[in-house]
Amino acid sequence: MSMERPRAGQDEAHRLATLKAMQRLLPLMCAIYFLSFIDRTNVGMAKSALQHQLGIGPETYGLGAGIFFWGYALLEVPSNLMTYRVGPRTWIARIAITWGALSAAMMFVQGDWSFIALRVLLGIAEAGLFPALMYVTTLWFAQKDRSVAVGWIYTAPSMGLIVGSILGGALLQLDGLLGLAGWQWMFLLEGLPTIVLGVILFFVFPDRPKAASWLTPGEADVLESYAAGGASPHHVKGAWLTALKQPTTLLMGLVYFFNQVGFVGLYFFAPAMVGQMHASSPFIVGLLSSSVGFGFLLGILILPRIHRHVSNDFVFLAVLTAGFAISAAVFMVIPTPAVRIALFVITAFFGGGILPIYWAVSMKRLHGVQAASGLAMINTIGLLGGFAGPYIFGLVEKSTGTSLSAFGVIVVTAVIGLALIPLLARAFHANAHAFPAVEKPA
Template identity: 45%
Template sequence: MAIPAGGDLYTVATRKAMLRLLPLLCLAYFMSYVDRTNIALAKTHLQADVGISVAAFGLGAGLFFLTYALFEVPSNLIMYRVGPRRWIARIALSWGAVTSLMMFITDDITFYIARIALGAAEAGLYPAMMFMMTRWFAQQDRATAVGFIYLSPTLGLLVGGPLGGALMELDSLAGFHGWQWMFLIEGLITMVIGLVVLVYLPEVPADATWLTAEEAAALSARADQGKDPRGEHSLKGNLGQAFGRPFILLIGVIYFLNQVTMNGVTFNVPSIIESLDVDGSFLIGLLSGVTGIGGIIGVLVMSALFRRSPRESLTIGLLAALPAVIAALFLMVSSPALRIILIGVMAMIIFGTLPIFWSVAMARMSGIVAAAGLAFINTVGLTGGFVGPYLFGLAESGSGDPTSGFSIVIATSLVGGGLAVALRWALRREDRTTTVPAPAPASTERDPEVLP
């Protein structure tokens, strides 16, 4: 994955946008992932200090995604009206405050309440950023732009683990546990980022002071090419376009299965590593960063490969099914080092497929339909964030082994790979019925197998 190079007006403007716009969005998304997943580092400490059981932890970790998904579409519809800058800033300020208040968790109930509130506060962040991609970048550059944004959660896994582990070493300072310091400090950092977004984030190219008027116009013109005019300004009468098209439903279901695996594994990596006889919060956090390393490689490599050979349904199907193979290998080997490496490879595949999901979806919607449709896909997908940790928690409760959830990975991944066949049909149907011409591709953005 590379930032476009060249001298024409659009290319220069795109390069500027990727260097100036994306880092700010990445910073916000980075902290959202740190604040969302730092609970994994606190798992055993919450059990010891507060008495939260393994099953209760799995339920609480998943409840975040339940309210996140519930408020996703309403949040993005409000974003469409008030603008991404103010809404993303509001989201960051509110979820930062909730994160800091999680230092006052005292039992199962307060844990559940905190996770429910955190999901509601953060709802709409990611689809708001995806909506901005439809305003800033042409279709052939969106997989690259989304890939850069997905560096944020992978860096969150890579850096957030050691950061959270280091903060937890503050245990007993001023009478607080280490996990309390972690929640407090990371929440305050997020609130500062929310203020930065409010001041500096441009909503559309014309708002960017670092673009010339000609560059801004070139970006907007290319971003508008090939847009679907259906439901551009009103959702009324266009609910089917936003929520009911077969390709939207199938992408959402495959994304759901992806998130079952991603979050089931991510929320349990620290305890899996601890089960490999690794001691010390910082070392556990450091080794947990293997998911971040794998994710970084995935989003950098997969979007670049997709740009060169964008066979949409085939690519999605292969990437959906591969985690089953990796999970089977994980269960077959006993070497701790090899198991950690396999977790990293699995993260590479899981994260690497995500920019492709969103590129496929964004190519076929625009306007308020895009705001609602992208949020709907995220809603369907992120319910997997509830199901994954919960199923992993149940599996561990029954076996006492945190690796027992890998059997769930095998099942969900095989189903996801199989659904790619139906996705191929749905994309072909969508592209035959739409009246919007496919974006022109020197880079062949549409899959040759789904063209009319």
Template identity: 50%
Template structure:
């Protein structure tokens, strides 16, 4: 964890900063370029369409060329696109930039999750993924003040503050890509800081209790990677989670600004409440899950909780209470994610894991398009950035209902696995036949 995860987290940190800091530029883009709230919501969401579209192909290439080179390539390309977004001039160039950014970044997260399956035993994966998710939560916590500070460079060299933000953050990302290429070990056997015996022990523990490998070709494994009911259900629940997460995340700065807060740096600083909540969630939820390993029950409770919080948010008017509720909601939304991936990883490996994890991410991240777009439409209709919280209520309640179906699907999957092997995959007590 100490040697591998910090470098993965650094790359993921910048990916989250680069994709979400346009929220800080929202009102400035409207003033400087003429991008409306609805156009901003569409552009923010377009990132996720190409991101989702290229997820599976990207991860299949990663499986062939290796995670180290592929993660470095992704960082270099999305860093370059981020810097080029400083040349946005209208709605169309904004859309093109977001589409290109999604295509460049596609495959990063499932590639990291595939690495987790290569390095960590199933019992430790939720904890490891929780640490990986520190990257986006810290991105929300620190990225806001960082972006806000860069935007204070407004008029320096004849550029707007948002142009400096895109340029500098893109250059930082490209530097991280070069560091990953030089120092990221691909599998335990490649790590210079492990003995041969230690590397073999790590690999053996990672493979022990895993689902069948499925060979090195996706042919004949399509159903295992894409068609199993539990995979589809996790993907749909993840989709609803992302509708909420990205709808809220991309609009927190404008919500805070609507509370009579002024100044780019202060707005960015207060927007970090999502990062504070998310950090708490990804650290605490895996610990709770490890002690009370009830897979679908945990996912169901965490899916419904944002609906309750959103209802309270709409019922109160205090700025302090509203900002606090955003933090609590972020803790729950982010805290759910390590559990999603741990449940899925327990039931796939090899090429099936490479394709299946990317497929779940593909289904889920289309919610990253839908969420900001729906929030943008509701704001355009009501004039209130917080009106999108009604969408949170609907999405969360549907997710809670689907958790009941997930419970049955997991039981069926594990009965099938137990019947086909004498060494079944490690399972949580809830889903034992």
């Protein structure tokens, strides 16, 4: 019994220190990710104005909306290496300040080429933000606490879609104030807070527990000790290549890719779709478009909790993917606006709520340096789906004359993703010896 008491006391000290760290860090981490989603998706609210005032057609809009993900994907790994080298505080602040400035600079768009160029630069500036936030969780939190931290961080993009749509609709109504168009006010007033938060982060966000003035030395020591306890040694030279060579990595990346084609396309084109339902004002367009973010939020709050009680990961993935396809198909056959708004919620519930499940399934079977390389590859493939989705949605709108028909893209890509899931399950089972699932602690 004498050996148990010190350990129990250490566990309690760690629990209290973790709670303090979460209360201090997670609001800042959620805030910066929240603003990033507002700044990357606000072009959706500006789509109609850009088309009518600057002549930016749906296919160019789709290209510009999606091309953000090219720079983001290609520079994600180098950017995260910089996070490691210079520290999260400096690098996340740099990301925020540069992307906030570029988001505000969107007010100077003059036509197709300036629109596309600024979207490329915005993706380059923001590259590495999400991996940097994940890296921070490994420095501060034990393995058992990371899912809680990541869950809270994932609420930020869903809230960004909700608040961003409503706020964007309100700012568009400033049209003509001081000679600026409503979309110019929106880009300016949504970019500036990101710059301010970046400056704040530089001064208040500690790199690691021992740099936090609000922790005692004992609290910092116990946090770093438990966080390091989840790390795996990297013994084998070239071990990071192992995950990249596995079919499981490619197949999971492809399943994620096809999800992102449909889901990213949906949230970039939702305001245009609502506008084509004859919404009466930009504010109403924004309010109704927020239904996508609301469905996303419900999905990430509910589905991971159900997943805890599911024995077969791949059946669960298949059910959610089928729900994504079916809700989109129902949208296409029921023209009633009220029903379609409800189907925005349901479709986003499945399409967005499945995202934490992808990472939970992958992280269960990838460890140490293999996890670093494998998860980065899966995310990079998915980000390319984020480029393809808006571009394909734009092409469909151009050819059909309505963005609402792009729900057919969701149906097709979800069905392809559904067809890949049995192959993914087979690949995971075949490679179980290389990537055994992590067992829950007793």
